[in-house]
Amino acid sequence: MSPDAAPRPLRVVLVGVVVPTRTALEIPVAALVARGAEVLALLHTLPEARVLTGLGLHGHRRLVLTRSSRAAATRSPVRRAVDAVSYRVLRLLDRRSSAAVRAFRAARRDPQTRAILRDADVLVALDRVAVYPVWRLARVGRTPAFYGIPAALRHLDDAAPARRHGAQERRTTGHAAGQGVSG
Numbered sequence: 001m002s003p004d005a006a007p008r009p010l011r012v013v014l015v016g017v018v019v020p021t022r023t024a025l026e027i028p029v030a031a032l033v034a035r036g037a038e039v040l041a042l043l044h045t046l047p048e049a050r051v052l053t054g055l056g057l058h059g060h061r062r063l064v065l066t067r068s069s070r071a072a073a074t075r076s077p078v079r080r081a082v083d084a085v086s087y088r089v090l091r092l093l094d095r096r097s098s099a100a101v102r103a104f105r106a107a108r109r110d111p112q113t114r115a116i117l118r119d120a121d122v123l124v125a126l127d128r129v130a131v132y133p134v135w136r137l138a139r140v141g142r143t144p145a146f147y148g149i150p151a152a153l154r155h156l157d158d159a160a161p162a163r164r165h166g167a168q169e170r171r172t173t174g175h176a177a178g179q180g181v182s183g
Helices: 022-034 077-096 099-109 111-119 128-141 149-168
Strands: 010-016 037-043 060-062 122-125 145-147
Touching (some): 010 022, 010 111, 010 149, 022 037, 022 149, 037 111, 060 111, 077 099, 099 111, 099 128, 122 128, 122 149, 145 149
Parallel strands (some): 010 037, 010 122, 037 060, 122 145
């Protein structure tokens, strides 16, 4: 990346299991966008379309359990059968699981959702039920995770000076910083 190029905006992913209301999202999402964040929403249950329109979201997806993308027509019939059986098993497990576990399984299985989570800089649980999937997803990608948008806003405010400083200087390894291991 050239020094003249602007750094990419922070990607904040909001994860919700319970249906959010417009009033719960309107002001906090506007505050995140005002801080230069790119905000995406992953919702287990999508609200009516009018709730999400005009909020400044850069996109939203529904967290539903999908069939494996590996079972494409190019795969062997055995692989397609194994993927079909694993999908059915997960559907049976989902009947007995909580909504939080279902949301986590859906996020982990969908390749587009995994790509969104891989590019995320901050994960935010919108409700108490979403804390479990956010915690599990944050452990996988070692992404900072927060419960509630106010906590994420505080993190972004605290990290803003460090982010500007980090964009100006390259990161050093422990050895280059004089923290070599002696033996």
